[in-house]
Amino acid sequence: MQNQFLFRKIDNAQLVTFRIFYGLLISAECYGAIATGWVRRTLVEPKFTFSFIGFEWLQPLPGNGMYIYFAIMGTLGILITLGYKYRFNAFLFAFMWAGVYLMQKTSYNNHYYLLMLLAFIMAMLPASRDVSLDSKLNPGFRSKTMYNYIRWLIILQLFIVYTYASVAKLYGDWLDFSIIEILMRGKQDYWLIGDFLQLEWVHKIVAVFGILFDLLVVPALLWKPTRNIFLGLSIFFHLFNSIVFQIGIFPYLSLAFIVFFYDPKTIRKIFLRNKGAEITNEVVYPKNHKLLIGALSIYFVVQLILPLRHHTFSDDVLWTEEGHRMSWRMMLRSRSGNIRVKVVIKKTGQTNFVKLDDHLTKKQRRKVACYPDFTWQFAQYLKKEYARNGEDIEVYVVNHVKVNGSKYAEFIDPDVDLASVPWKHFSHNEWIRSSPGKE
Incomplete structure (x- = not known):
């Protein structure tokens, strides 16, 4: 029964229409990143970028390389919209976007993570079977149907994103409206x-x-x-977010997803202006359909578990940030901090305080001051910089952090040499002080 539901053939108008919107929006995102100076500020001007830990080998291309990189991704978006050599271009974009996502987190955004997931999902779907250059150049490739699981794959991913985003808001600073006041103050x-x-x-x-x-x-x-009521509410909600929080294409991408909730005949009538397939509700099992079900099951189990991993750490995620990323915890907190970084040369005992301006951009300095992985990575960076001159160092920090409307409190143990401690991905880093509420 379950397999019959998943592998029933349905009209593919929703997927085809979404592909067109998706390609246009990622093209706008990539060209816009160049035009607004995001690429320059985030990937060109910094001396180095804070990549995801473990991906330090992913660094921006030198010179004008990142402008070319984003221009290529923007062009891939146009080719995806046109449905030209779709599979190749969609996968190429997915890998290139994943590279950008992993090579820098100074401008981390949950929406960038969503786009990475979506890029790989879309690359694996038959989204160019109709209204595309691929189907025009190869009429035998054209099809107006798809499997029902494709539609539900997108819907389930959206359900996970929205549900976790809602549940994460059920905490004190959201429920007493104080975090909203802070976010709106700017x-x-x-x-x-x-x-x-x-x-x-x-x-x-x-x-x-x-x-x-x-x-x-x-x-x-x-x-x-x-459905129509929430279509109107969605338009208001996402346009409000676009205007107030200025988060790029993502409010519009969220609106584009709505095509998966309307009848294919309606979608064809509004957007495609052509006839759909004669649907007979036939069930056709693809080759290795059991393997496909297994792969999708594993993917969604990971998507369900990953946002919960912060519960395995010993302190509040709002304070430690451990387990925050990739968990759909959107617009939940405002962090600020101050920091002094001390370098001790082991051989001579000489002590120097680091001038952050010599190494970091303004935005990077803010991150280093109050996000533990940034602070740790900066210590590793300093260790490598001094090692180039044949000097072995220790790195200590004195910093204080506040989250939302709380008071500043000591965040990192000042007696721990951050240059010598490993980063723990799956357990609490003990050099992060306990949250003020636990003391």
């Missing part, structure tokens, strides 16, 4: 709406609506009586 200078965003009742509406929308949007879009 929007006071916005034209026309800046003062409006400072109103207390607006903060309450944003907080409650954020929880309920994330929790209900996928079920409500699946249920026909509430």
Whole structure:
């Protein structure tokens, strides 16, 4: 019964339409990253980038290399929209975007992670079987059907993202609206709406609506009586996020996903203007369909477990940041810190305080001051820099951090040499002080 549901043939209008939107949006994201200076600020100007730990070998290309890199990705987006050599171009984009994602985390965003997952998913789907150059150049390749599991693969991924985003908001600083006030404080200078965003009742509406929308949007879009209502709410919600938080293409990508919730005939009528397939509800099992089910099951088990891993650490994720990334914990906290970095040359005992401006951009300095993995990686960077001159060093830091509206508290043990301790991926790093509430 389950297999019959998954491998029933359905009209592929939703996937084909989404491919067109997806290609246009990633093209806009990549070209826009060049035009707005994001590539320059994030990948060209820094002396080095803070990659994901374990991917230090992934560093930006020298000179104008990263501009060319993003221009290629933007062009791949256009080719994906056109459906030209789709599989090759979609996989190439996926690997290139994954490279950008892993080589820098100074500008980390959950949406970048979602796009990486989506890029590999889309590369494996038959999204160019219709309304594409691939199908036009090879008529035998054209098809107006797809397996039902393809639609539900996208919907289940969205359900995981939205549900975890909603549950993560159920904590004190969101429920008392204080984090909303902090997030909106930086929007006071916005034209026309800046003062409006400072109103207390607006903060309450944003907080409650954020929880309920994330929790209900996928079920409500699946249920026909509430579908159009939540289409309207989705347009408002994502346009609000786009204007207020300026998070690139992702509000529009989220709107594009809605095509998977509407009847294929409606999608064809609005976007494709051609006839769909005659659907007979036939069930056709692909080769190795059991292997496919197994692979999808493993993927979704990982997606369900990964956002929960912070519960295996001994302290609050809001304080330690351990297990925060790749868990759909979006817009939950504001961190700030101050730091002094001391280098001790082992052979002579000479002590120097590091001038952060000599090594880091402004945004990198903010991260090093209050995110433990950045602080640890900076210590490793200094160790390598001094080693080039034949000097072995110890690195100590004195820093204080505050999360949301709390008071500053000591964050890292000042007596621990960060240049000599390993980074623990799967357990708590003891040199991170306990959160103030646990002391």
